[in-house]
Amino acid sequence: MPLIRPATADDLPAIAAIYAHHVLNGTGTFETTAPTAQEMAARHADVQARGLPWLVAEQDGRVLGFAYCQWFKPRPAYRFSAEDSIYLHPDAAGRGLGKQLLSALVAQAEAAGVRKLIAVIGDSANAASLGVHRSLGFTPVGTIAACGWKFGRWLDIVLMEKPLGAGSSTPPEAA
Numbered sequence: 486m487p488l489i490r491p492a493t494a495d496d497l498p499a500i501a502a503i504y505a506h507h508v509l510n511g512t513g514t515f516e517t518t519a520p521t522a523q524e525m526a527a528r529h530a531d532v533q534a535r536g537l538p539w540l541v542a543e544q545d546g547r548v549l550g551f552a553y554c555q556w557f558k559p560r561p562a563y564r565f566s567a568e569d570s571i572y573l574h575p576d577a578a579g580r581g582l583g584k585q586l587l588s589a590l591v592a593q594a595e596a597a598g599v600r601k602l603i604a605v606i607g608d609s610a611n612a613a614s615l616g617v618h619r620s621l622g623f624t625p626v627g628t629i630a631a632c633g634w635k636f637g638r639w640l641d642i643v644l645m646e647k648p649l650g651a652g653s654s655t656p657p658e659a660a
Contacts, residue, residue: 486544487542487543487544487549487582487585488542488543488544489540489541489542489585489586489589490540490541490543491538491539491540491541492529492539492540492541492551492553494526494529496541496543496548496551497522497525497526497529498522499541499547499548500525500529500541500548500551501519501520501521501522501525503548503550503551503572503573503574504519504520504525504551504572505519505520506574506575507572508520512607512608512610512611512635512636512640513572513606513607513608513611513614514572514607515607515633515635515640515642517635529553531555532553532554532555535555535556536597536598537553537554537555537556537567537594537597537599538552538553538554538590538593538594538597539551539552539553540552540553540586540589540590540593542573542577542582542585542586548574549573549574549576549577549582550571550572550573550574550577550582550583550586551571551572551586552569552570552571552572552586552587552589552590553569553570553590554567554568554569554570554590554594554599554602555567555568555570556568557601557603565598565599565600565601565657566599566600566601566602566603567594567599567601567602567603568602568603568604568605569587569590569591569594569602569603569604571583571586571587571590571614571617573586578613579613583613583614583617584617584620584621587617587618587621588621591621591647591649594649595649595650598657598658599649600648600649600650600651600652600653600657601646601647601648601649601652601653602623602646602647602649603644603645603646604618604623604643604644604645604646604647605642605643605644606618606642606643606644606645607633607640607642608640608641608642609628609640609641609642609643611643615643615645618645618647619645621647622647623645623646623647624645624646624647625643625644625645626644626645626646627643627644628641628642628643628644629641629642629644
């Protein structure tokens with residue numbers, strides 16, 4: 486059974502390799518150039534500095550996937566809404582690992598004070614990402630058609646949301 490744990494600096498080469506695969510071969514991310522390990526380290530440090538979770542799934546010493554959340558937008562009013570990201574090694578797909586990772590991320594994001602988790606899913610045909618989010622209670626809130634160009638075609642993004650904790654029913658404590 487995979488171990489879900491916080492990502493460390495030692496995990497960053499594996500994280501960068503997993504993400505590079507998705508950048509170069511998939512439409513779940515609209516990046517077109519794979520970030521370097523140094524860039525991934527900077528992203529990891531930024532997430533940690535904000536007190537937000539970045540997790541890995543590890544089995545037998547091998548990182549099989551990662552998930553993190555980052556503020557949805559940089560302006561202060563968005564500080565209780567975060568966007569999730571989740572990527573699996575191609576060998577780990579289809580085994581329920583994405584659901585385990587995202588479930589742990591949801592719990593840790595809520596513990597960090599996030600009140601709304603937002604999925605910005607690249608490619609409206611991304612059945613795996615749509616399915617894992619739906620299975621954990623995310624609801625669709627819209628599609629932005631043909632807003633990305635990758636691999637010679639226009640791609641949509643699907644927006645999904647999940648209220649966490651008290652959601653919007655009460656003011657946040659650190660308002």
